[in-house]
Amino acid sequence: MSDLQPSTVLPGLRFNQRFPLLSLIIERFLLSLVLLFAVSVLIFGGLEALPGDFATTYLGQSATPQAVANIRAELGLNRPVTTRYVEWLGNAVQGNFGTSWASKNSVSEQIGKRLGNSLFLAACAAVISVPLAVGLGMLAVHFRNRLPDKIINVISLAAISLPEFFIGYLLILFFGVKFGIATFPATVYDGMAFVDRLKAIALPTATLVLVVLAHMMRMTRAAILSVMSSAYMETAELKGLSAFRAIVKHAAPNALAPIINVVALNLAYLIVGVVVVEVVFVYPGMGQYMVDAVTVRDMPVVQACGLIFAAVYILLNMVADVLAIVANPRLRHPR
Amino acid sequence: MKDYTKHLASRVTSGGLSRREFMGRAMAAGMTLALADQLFTESAMAAEPKRGGHLKLGLEGGAATDSKDPAKFLSQFMFCVGRCWGDMLVESHPLTGAAVPALAESWEPSKDAATWTFKIRKGVKFHNGKDLTIDDVVATLNRHTDSKSESGALGVMKSIKEIKADGDNLVLTLTEGNADMPLLLSDYHLVIQPNGGKDDPLASIGTGPYKLVSFEPGVRATFERNKDDWRTDRGFVDSVEIIGMNDATARIAALSSGQVHYINRVDPKTVDLLKRAPNVEILSTAGRGHYVFIMHCNTAPFDNNDLRLALKYAMDRETMVKKILGGYGKVGNDFPINSTYALFPEGIEQRVYDPDKAAFHYKKSGHSGSVLLRTSEVAFPGAVDAAVLYQESCKKAGINIEVKREPGDGYWTNVWNVQPFSTSYWGGRPTQDQMYSTAYLSTADWNDTRFKRPDFDKLLLQARSELDEAKRKELYRTMAMMVRDEGGVILPMFNDFVNASTKQVKGYVHDIGNDMSNGYVATRVWLES
Numbered sequence: 001m002s003d004l005q006p007s008t009v010l011p012g013l014r015f016n017q018r019f020p021l022l023s024l025i026i027e028r029f030l031l032s033l034v035l036l037f038a039v040s041v042l043i044f045g046g047l048e049a050l051p052g053d054f055a056t057t058y059l060g061q062s063a064t065p066q067a068v069a070n071i072r073a074e075l076g077l078n079r080p081v082t083t084r085y086v087e088w089l090g091n092a093v094q095g096n097f098g099t100s101w102a103s104k105n106s107v108s109e110q111i112g113k114r115l116g117n118s119l120f121l122a123a124c125a126a127v128i129s130v131p132l133a134v135g136l137g138m139l140a141v142h143f144r145n146r147l148p149d150k151i152i153n154v155i156s157l158a159a160i161s162l163p164e165f166f167i168g169y170l171l172i173l174f175f176g177v178k179f180g181i182a183t184f185p186a187t188v189y190d191g192m193a194f195v196d197r198l199k200a201i202a203l204p205t206a207t208l209v210l211v212v213l214a215h216m217m218r219m220t221r222a223a224i225l226s227v228m229s230s231a232y233m234e235t236a237e238l239k240g241l242s243a244f245r246a247i248v249k250h251a252a253p254n255a256l257a258p259i260i261n262v263v264a265l266n267l268a269y270l271i272v273g274v275v276v277v278e279v280v281f282v283y284p285g286m287g288q289y290m291v292d293a294v295t296v297r298d299m300p301v302v303q304a305c306g307l308i309f310a311a312v313y314i315l316l317n318m319v320a321d322v323l324a325i326v327a328n329p330r331l332r333h334p335r
Numbered sequence: 336m337k338d339y340t341k342h343l344a345s346r347v348t349s350g351g352l353s354r355r356e357f358m359g360r361a362m363a364a365g366m367t368l369a370l371a372d373q374l375f376t377e378s379a380m381a382a383e384p385k386r387g388g389h390l391k392l393g394l395e396g397g398a399a400t401d402s403k404d405p406a407k408f409l410s411q412f413m414f415c416v417g418r419c420w421g422d423m424l425v426e427s428h429p430l431t432g433a434a435v436p437a438l439a440e441s442w443e444p445s446k447d448a449a450t451w452t453f454k455i456r457k458g459v460k461f462h463n464g465k466d467l468t469i470d471d472v473v474a475t476l477n478r479h480t481d482s483k484s485e486s487g488a489l490g491v492m493k494s495i496k497e498i499k500a501d502g503d504n505l506v507l508t509l510t511e512g513n514a515d516m517p518l519l520l521s522d523y524h525l526v527i528q529p530n531g532g533k534d535d536p537l538a539s540i541g542t543g544p545y546k547l548v549s550f551e552p553g554v555r556a557t558f559e560r561n562k563d564d565w566r567t568d569r570g571f572v573d574s575v576e577i578i579g580m581n582d583a584t585a586r587i588a589a590l591s592s593g594q595v596h597y598i599n600r601v602d603p604k605t606v607d608l609l610k611r612a613p614n615v616e617i618l619s620t621a622g623r624g625h626y627v628f629i630m631h632c633n634t635a636p637f638d639n640n641d642l643r644l645a646l647k648y649a650m651d652r653e654t655m656v657k658k659i660l661g662g663y664g665k666v667g668n669d670f671p672i673n674s675t676y677a678l679f680p681e682g683i684e685q686r687v688y689d690p691d692k693a694a695f696h697y698k699k700s701g702h703s704g705s706v707l708l709r710t711s712e713v714a715f716p717g718a719v720d721a722a723v724l725y726q727e728s729c730k731k732a733g734i735n736i737e738v739k740r741e742p743g744d745g746y747w748t749n750v751w752n753v754q755p756f757s758t759s760y761w762g763g764r765p766t767q768d769q770m771y772s773t774a775y776l777s778t779a780d781w782n783d784t785r786f787k788r789p790d791f792d793k794l795l796l797q798a799r800s801e802l803d804e805a806k807r808k809e810l811y812r813t814m815a816m817m818v819r820d821e822g823g824v825i826l827p828m829f830n831d832f833v834n835a836s837t838k839q840v841k842g843y844v845h846d847i848g849n850d851m852s853n854g855y856v857a858t859r860v861w862l863e864s
Contacts, residue, residue: 051745058400058409065780066482067489074485102400102407103552104537110399113551169584177592185393185589187578189555279582282393282589284554292398292553301400 025322032314036307040092043306044085047299053077054101054297075101088303097304102296107304110289115308117188118285121201122270125208130263133213137220137259138247144225156214168207168280175203185282204281208274212266219262223255257324264320272309384842388862390572393586393595394851397579399553404536405526406479406486411599411850412579414523416556418854419575420462421526421541424453424472424505425517427765429846429853432677434517438467438527438542439505448512448800453505453520459565461529462546469500474531476507479524488524491769512800514807515766522765523854544570544858553579558857571842571861590835591615596862597836599851602716603661609835618834619663620845620852623675623763623770626659626715628708628725628825631785634755640821641700647686647825648693651728655827658724659717663833667826670818671761671770672811675847678767678804680812683819693732705735709750713743714758715830722758752783759783763849767811768799775818784823791817839863 016023055071072078091098097107136156140149159167176184186200227233228251236246275287286305293301396411408417424439439453459467476498479486486492497508507516526532526541539547542565545558558575578595580586586598587605591612601609601617609615630637630646637643652666665673668685710722719740726736741750741757751759764770773779776795777787791814798810818824832850836843842860846853852860 051748056748066493067485067487070483070485100400102398103402104404105552110552114399169588172585172588176594177588180592184592184594185578185580185585187555189549189551191549280585282578282580282582282585284551288553289399292400295398296400298400 021322021325024325028318028321032318035314036310039310040089040303040307041085043303043310044081044088047297047302048081050297054299058102058296058298071101088300092304092307098300100293100298100301102293102298102301107300110301111286111304111308113190114284114286114289117283118271118274118287120188120197121204121208121274121283121285122267124198124201124205125212125270126267128205129209129213129266130216132209133216133263134220134259136213137217137224138252140217140221141224141228141247141251142244144221152217156217159210160214163276164207164211164274165276165280167210168204168277171203171207172280187282188284201283204277204283207277207281208270211277212270216259216262216266220255220259223258224251227251227254253327256327260320260323260327264316268313268316271312384571384861385863386571386573386861388572388864389574389576390597390840390857390860390862391576391578391595392857393578393580393589393598395579395581395583395586395598395600397553397577397581401552402537403539403550403552405524405528405532406484406488406536408487408524412553412556412577414849414854415851415857416547416550416577417523417526418543419545419556419558419577419857420539420543420547421528422543423521423523423525424455424527425520427518427521427846427848427853429844429848432675432765432847434521437521438472439517439520442517444514444516444802446802448514448516448802449509451507451509451516452501453507453517455503455505456565457503459542460563461542462540462561463529465529467527467542469503469505471529471531472505472527473498473500474533475525475527476505476531478531478533478536486524488522490773491519491522511796513768514798514800514802515768518765519769521848523849545575548574555579569855569858571859572857575857577857590837593837596840597834597856597860599832599834601833601835603659603663603833606661606663606833606835614837614839616836616838616840618836618843618845620832620834620850621665621673621675621847622830622832622850623673623847624832624850625667625671625673625761625763625826625829626655626718626721627671627759627761628827629751629757629759629784630823630825631755632823633785633787636700636702636706637755637823639700639702641696642702643823644820645693645696645700645732645734646706646729648689648696649729649732649734650725650825650827651688652686652827653688654724654728655721659721660828660830663831664828665831667828668819669822669824669826670815671774671824671826672767672815673829675763676767676770678808678811680808680815683812683815686819688728690728690732693729693734697732697734705737706756707737707739708756708758709739709741709754710758711741711743711746711750713746714751715760718758721827752781765848768795771795771814771818775822786818786822786824788817788821836860 054075055068055077095108097111099105100107100110136152140152143149172184175182182203183199184203186204188197188200224247233246233251236250274285275291278285278288290302290305293305392415394412394415398410401410401413405417405421408414422438424437425434426437427433428435438456438459440456442451442453444451455469455472461467478484479488480492480495480498494509494511494513495507496510499506509516529540544561544564546561548557548559550556556577560570560573564570580589583600583602587609589595590598591609593614606617610617630643632638647669656662656664656666666685668683672679708722710718712719722738726738729736750757761774764773772795774781774783775786775791776782777789777792794810794814798807801807801810834851839862840860841863843856844852844859846855
């Protein structure tokens with residue numbers, strides 16, 4: 001064994017050693033592709049397993065057997081599953097998600113619009129919530145176990161304990177119905193002025209901020225606190241650094257990895273997990289689009305949405321991992 | 336009486352009384368239907384519809400999967416959208432349900448009701464400026480009757496053998512006589528499009544009071560007024576915006592904060608809360624939709640008429656209407672027709688909850704043990720509660736019902752029309768003939784009670800081609816009695832359509848044809864500033 005190993009494995013090792021970060025990113029990327037492929041199989045298989053097919057579900061009570069048969073024939077639903085899967089994947093890889101069975105619109109075009117809306121909402125929520133959460137987390141650590149810390153904790157715990165639709169309804173009730181200062185419903189459409197768009201999404205953005213804030217804030221606080229208890233922080237304190245400086249300069253960088261992770265998770269949630277918020281605020285995003293499609297088994301749409309959601313999750317996780325490694329060089333050399 | 340009706344008429348003029356309320360009260364005061372109708376029309380005219388304004392509707396039922404092709408209209412949302420931009424050949428009278436002219440000016444049947452000649456209106460322009468011609472009409476009907484079509488009206492149209500133009504007239508030849516042919520053409524899929532929509536079914540070009548400006552499926556549709564509309568008694572607002580709102584709470588919030596003028600599908604459970612909002616009016620309209628408990632007449636133990644009768648007598652209809660519909664509905668009588676249909680068979684005794692009779696028939700049936708009832712929340716709103724209520728009322732008659740809650744996903748594929756005893760929902764149909772043909776004819780695809788009776792089928796066919804109304808009414812009465820006493824349907828209630836608007840909205844017509852003023856809400860109302 002020992003005399004075989006150097007010749008076969010060393011070249012790879014050398015590349016690894018020379019470009020540890022690059023090779024790690026490549027490795028992660030390839031792994032993500034495999035993962036995406038596995039997800040595509042799951043999505044397709046899962047949809048096949050659902051009871052009822054498009055033709056019957058879409059036509060519902062107004063369907064005649066003739067119309068059902070016509071639709072099935074037109075969509076080629078009579079062909080074997082594997083044929084349809086390979087065909088779909090082949091097109092999807094080229095960025096062609098086909099046309100919606102129900103509305104006959106191009107799925108890619110529709111998703112372009114919907115994903116744009118979802119990303120816009122998520123970006124607005126992220127721009128507010130991420131700095132706020134990290135800032136509040138640091139503030140909580142600075143005042144730990146004193147009044148500001150307790151207030152921050154209680155409020156964030158309350159926000160995280162309420163289901164998002166309830167927060168949404170409360171905001172609608174007070175700002176939409178009672179005071180009438182916020183725009184509701186949050187319907188956005190093509191050709192809407194940017195300012196109107198911002199006004200329209202004020203309430204859903206506020207809801208999302210409240211929902212994700214606590215999670216990120218508490219993780220920031222916990223991560224920094226755990227670093228604070230380590231020996232070098234004690235040294236920093238003994239050196240006579242101010243508490244704030246110690247947190248920002250010495251504790252925060254070492255706590256970055258877990259914070260980045262929880263931020264990435266929450267960002268992913270903001271894009272793919274906000275179906276309820278979209279429904280409550282009548283916001284035309286991806287979640288609503290996918291739910292509509294699942295209801296009538298509009299396969300091309302569901303598949304495309306599923307794949308995109310998976311890609312978003314995988315991508316954000318990958319970025320989080322890479323960033324964590326950048327922030328903490330020790331992680332580059334796994335033992 | 337004169338003073339009273341005058342008072343009513345003045346309330347109509349001031350917008351405080353709807354057509355339905357007015358008609359109900361005027362008729363109760365001894366007026367005839369025709370007179371009351373005329374008086375209402377006069378009074379409502381005196382209310383002077385105001386033109387202008389931007390009308391916003393928040394509707395349930397839109398989805399990203401909605402298609403602009405009228406052949407594929409399915410959702411409530413598209414139903415309403417289609418009514419805004421398109422016209423059918425025929426409409427139904429909002430109050431009597433009879434056929435009234437639209438793009439067809441008049442019509443004439445042959446003696447056996449198997450050939451119909453429709454005179455097509457002249458001087459009507461499509462939104463793109465093109466004149467409406469007989470060719471457009473023929474092409475439209477051809478598209479919806481093609482056996483390869485995916486049209487939702489395919490079932491309605493399958494009795495048409497030949498569609499042809501005779502000069503400027505449309506001649507339809509049917510496979511058999513059908514006295515209801517004009518009404519069938521009021522189906523909301525049958526929007527007349529240029530060249531039948533064959534060039535571009537999604538173009539949304541019609542002859543309706545509004546032109547479609549923008550459309551995003553499941554999100555929003557906007558319209559502007561068609562200045563060249565061929566009618567002056569509709570299309571009062573300058574522009575219409577229909578927003579898809581599938582969340583019930585969102586609809587209520589939008590209405591009570593004044594962001595929209597009208598919402599559909601108000602939940603009976605929350606309607607009392609909504610009533611408290613100062614600027615809101617509840618619009619409840621009697622409908623033809625009904626909630627049913629269906630038994631397969633050919634499957635044991637339901638193949639025994641005594642057991643079926645026992646289960647019918649064990650249904651407490653009044654409680655169902657009160658608890659499940661919140662009072663917004665009418666009790667049913669175990670046949671799928673109510674007084675909103677033309678030629679409704681009057682005077683049939685109302686079946687009431689009678690545990691003793693139920694127990695008697697149950698004993699006579701010889702059945703013992705429990706009866707399995709499958710239900711799901713998707714069957715109709717409150718279906719699971721209704722099943723449990725029914726279980727309770729059956730208990731008093733000594734009948735043990737076992738309620739099984741099925742998953743909503745796949746209920747229509749795996750349970751309804753498959754399992755022998757389940758809960759379900761039927762929407763109304765324009766005519767009695769259609770209702771019976773869809774669900775009670777032996778050969779019907781959706782004979783979900785497996786009611787297979789050659790004598791019933793014969794009556795149905797006989798009534799279909801009968802042009803004499805009195806004779807027809809008698810035939811429908813006999814059929815209703817058969818379904819009521821021997822059929823497999825337990826029909827506890829007809830649900831009202833419950834919608835709501837702000838008080839700004841005037842001129843709402845309580846149309847018995849279908850929900851949302853038969854889809855015409857946007858074309859019929861106006862806004863008081």
